[in-house]
Amino acid sequence: MRSSLLLLFLGLIGSAAHADTSQAKFEEAYTICTAAYADAAEIGPSLVAAGFEHQPEKIDDTETLHWYVTPAGTDVTVLLRTTPLERFCAISSEEIPLQEAMQKSWALTTTLFPGASPIQGDLGGKNILIGSAEGQNESCSGFWVVLGDDILWVSGGIAGQDPVCVDNGTSQIMVVM
Numbered sequence: 001m002r003s004s005l006l007l008l009f010l011g012l013i014g015s016a017a018h019a020d021t022s023q024a025k026f027e028e029a030y031t032i033c034t035a036a037y038a039d040a041a042e043i044g045p046s047l048v049a050a051g052f053e054h055q056p057e058k059i060d061d062t063e064t065l066h067w068y069v070t071p072a073g074t075d076v077t078v079l080l081r082t083t084p085l086e087r088f089c090a091i092s093s094e095e096i097p098l099q100e101a102m103q104k105s106w107a108l109t110t111t112l113f114p115g116a117s118p119i120q121g122d123l124g125g126k127n128i129l130i131g132s133a134e135g136q137n138e139s140c141s142g143f144w145v146v147l148g149d150d151i152l153w154v155s156g157g158i159a160g161q162d163p164v165c166v167d168n169g170t171s172q173i174m175v176v177m
Helices: 003-014 021-035 042-048 098-112
Strands: 051-058 064-069 077-083 086-091 139-145 150-157 171-176
Touching: 021 042, 021 077, 021 086, 021 098, 021 171, 042 051, 042 064, 042 077, 098 139, 098 150, 098 171
Parallel strands: none
Antiparallel strands: 051 064, 064 077, 077 086, 086 171, 139 150, 150 171
């Protein structure tokens, strides 16, 4: 069922009307990461099939970071981690503002999972918003949604090493599976 859902949405976003813009590539990456949340092994090959280039970065003998970058003219990068302790996609853009990325993430989630009810804030009950005093030092709480036996949590911040919850014209959305 999840594979067919992923293929359906990839078909919709892969249509000729869907140009290769940073916004379109963000939507593709987010859709792939969330639609395949339960089977992380599908995410990397699906990103490559959608036109992302895989650029693995070997950290040491036991760890490799899996980066996926978009073609020239677009600005979206995905970091995929699928270790036993961490499963997430970090979708970054230097062109898409954080507020826009958070709103698009919410809209795509409710489209991908009709009937699911996303809940604002993090799993601990915090709700750090863009522009808040707490947001100067922490990422945005985002939202979470229960999907069967799983929980999908989406948070955000600025693009870069330490994504804090301010809107500087960039974004990094974390899809934690």
